Amino acid sequence: MKTIVHLSLACFLIGIVAAKPAENQPNGNNRGHKLSHADHFHGDGHNADYDHDAFLGEEEARTFQDLSPEESKARLGEIVDKIDTNNDEKVDVNELKLWVENQQNKYISIQVNGRWQLHNIDSDKYVTLDEYIKSTYATTEEELLKLDEAEQIDFKQMIRRDKRRWKAADKDGDGNLNKEELTAFLHPEEFDHMREVVIDETMEDVDKNQDGSVSLEEYIGDMFVAQNGEKEPDWVKTEREQFSTHRDKNKDGKMDRNEIGDWIMPRDYDHAEAEAKHLIHESDKDKDEKLTKQEILDQYDLFVGSQVTDFGEALIKHDEF
Template identity: 30%
Template sequence: MLFLYFRVDVNRDNFIEQLELENWIVLKVNEHFDEAAAENDKVFQMIDTDNDGGITWNEFQVEFLVALGKDRELAMKSNIDDENLKISDKDREKLVRFKFRWSEADRDPQDNVLGIDEFKAFRHPEQSKHMLDNMVTDIVASLDRNGDGIVTEEEFIALPPGEVEAEFKEADTKWQEERRKEFRENIDMDHDGKTSLRELQRYVDPRNPHNALLEAENLIRLTDADADGKLSLEEVVSNIEVFIGSKMMNTGRSFHDEF
């Protein structure tokens, strides 16, 4: 941790300022993209043993089960519901989630076989335009209350349906103010009071520097005990669990947790 801290602290003043943290996160995101592309090719070639340029779901499932320590022969003869596999509920649920993501990545054609680019979209959805477009579609569907295919500022800040309890009114008001600020400053770039698909695509793109800014702001907000706007080594070490799950320390896992 000490080594990482001083790598982020570029100006060597023994503090991590927000801009230093933003720049580090941008660097780690770009590294993650480059490393994922190289790793994807290797994993694909390892699973595609017949070199036909495609991986079936069954081939992937076998490798998933073997990675859990299951006998390859048994894995090849089994399916997800086979009690003989004796896998944990957590691993079974993970495999189910993978199956849904597999279907999303399987595009051209939809044949339950993934080519190398589709396989990359499956393993690293944060790098796939198609998967990001699906995320945008989900955002619109969840926020577009009148069904016109457009998310307005008022729809973006709207509270869930139902009566607002008095004890939560102040917190709800603050949440709406933060959402309004986010909408105006980081989503609605042409300031017309509504979002276009292009604006939302830019907003969810992991390589958008805006996302590094938000991550840095959030990390400082959560761990800056003396509220001086920067992080000392003590503040980072005492909040290590916050940083372990962040893009500062574990960029790849933080993306995949999001997806």
């Protein structure tokens, strides 16, 4: 049974996704809500792969990997025409924010539809927990419990987490998940009623000494562990400062549950709007806070670049939103 794929919900969660970057500084290992699998910051600087994923959607961004600059600009020009919904030949922050949000929503819809087909074995109106376990772990819970003790521990932990998240997502309490509830199960970072279970999962992953809080050492250890005498990079030093200045709000030297919630699922931070403002700031040559098509094309490597992962679709089927 060692060939069983360990597809716990952690695999579906996007990491546990990206926290609000305090003061626009590198935020290390991303947790909470985010627009890409890629870290928003890489090393000591901004990571362009995040911008590509957020702007294009991760699936579409892949298609730009092997394009020439001329081909990239041509396809980017088509996208710009879609973003400019009022046809004034300018892209403002609201239009760009709407586009980024649309790419995220497309990714979620595509991903949930795929999982629905995978897990809804009998093709009815809901997914049962048994269907989910069987389609995720390639066997039943009873069979998993027949494994040797070491393997049982791994599976028991994953199934326990799955059941806890399942219960939180099951808003009507019938024990099954309809498509909306399955969406909350797969993307809890998008739903406020899933906030506590996301905090629970983060605590399990980061709170190594299980004292109910996250120390500075645990916080840094979640995003960086020196290997073979490796020198700590500057961005880790910045993260230490962010912990003390922004994460640890009550200044007791650790993050409690409320502070962890503010870290992984900040209620006062709009990721799509922040990304739109960033793209405009980097590309707005005449400083009118809007982008012409030429300004965007001049920065095509910022918007479409190459080397990315997996998020939604923007152009291949030329879908309108």
